[in-house]
Amino acid sequence: MADTDLTDSRARMTGTVPPSKILTTEIPRYVEDYSTRLLSIPDVASAVADALDELGIGAAITATDLPPVAADARMCGPAVTLRYVPLGGDVTGNRETGRGTTFGDRDLYGLGRPGDVAVMDCSGSRSGAVMGALSARWAVKAEIAGCVVDGAIRDTASILASGLPVWSATRNPAAARYRYETVQMNGQVSLFGHLVHPGDYIVADIDGVCVIPFFDVPRVVEHCENAHRTEVAFIDRIDAAATLEELVAGLTPGTAPA
Incomplete structure (x- = not known):
């Protein structure tokens, strides 16, 4: 266990999770x-996934594995984690x-700062929902940017009504109560086999969820912004062409963005 001084977070936390299970209270952050x-950037998860491919880092997880509760949900922020x-x-x-x-969700939200993303790893189990209506309301009060749950959620209509962006592996009306144990907060977790560390950036929209390693965030952002400028210029070119023939005739082979 390292860096578990709760002085700055105690007023935001319920004390449900014992300090022995909190790996750290601090995560790396950028100014x-x-x-x-x-x-x-529009279609941000796709833009980030392209950057991750080009740079050979991070992970992209499909919306089949982690679909959003709301189709228009978008989210980005540093991860705080719970396993x-x-x-x-x-x-019985x-x-x-x-x-x-x-359960540790309330303390996870309290440990996080406004704009953080709560990431919950259920160790591959889907037997009970670790997040529901009250949890979502608590996250909103804590100004959490959103949640990613590699496990089950419930009270989906109430989560939608809360406005909290949420991605989850499945939905299950059965509660997590009597089915799970909190192992660790703010340590390494897994999303469909992809490692997430506290401070890694989570980016998600209707297409899926991306994980950007913390130290690679600046160059991923730069790559995405450059690619977006190129794409906008090409869209203008498409729109300006009177016909498809005119558009194709003006292209240099192999120059069209994917």
Whole structure:
């Protein structure tokens, strides 16, 4: 365990998660507002995915694996993380013995800063929803930019009504209660096999979710902005052409953006 001084975060946290399970209270941050710069780019997840391919870094996860709750949702920000593991036994036995009653979402939101993205790893399990209506409202109050859940959510209509951008692997009306245990907060987690560290940037829209390693964020943003300028210029060229023949005739082979 390292850097678990909760002095600056205590007023925002419930104290549900013991300090021994909080790996760190600080994550690396940039002064530059890279989130706003990325969100100014249309189809931002696709733009970021292209940059990740060109630079040989990060990860892109399909909307089939992590679909958004709302089709128009867009999100970008540094990750704060939470990992759950499924409990053994059954719900009845766990209820009777008091297992699976403590969850970390509220403290995760409190530990994060406004604009952060809450990332929850359920260790491949989908047996119960780790996020619902109350959790979404709490995240909004904490000014969290959005949530990515490699697991199940529920109360989907209420999450939509909250306005919180959320991506999740599935939906399940059954609760996480008596089914999961909180293992660690603000440590390394996994989204469909792709590692996410606290401070990595999460970018998501209707096309899926991208993970940008923290130290690569500036060059990914620069790549995306340059590509967007090129694309805008080419769109203007398409719109200015009177016919398809005129457009094609003016092209140098191999110069059209993908």
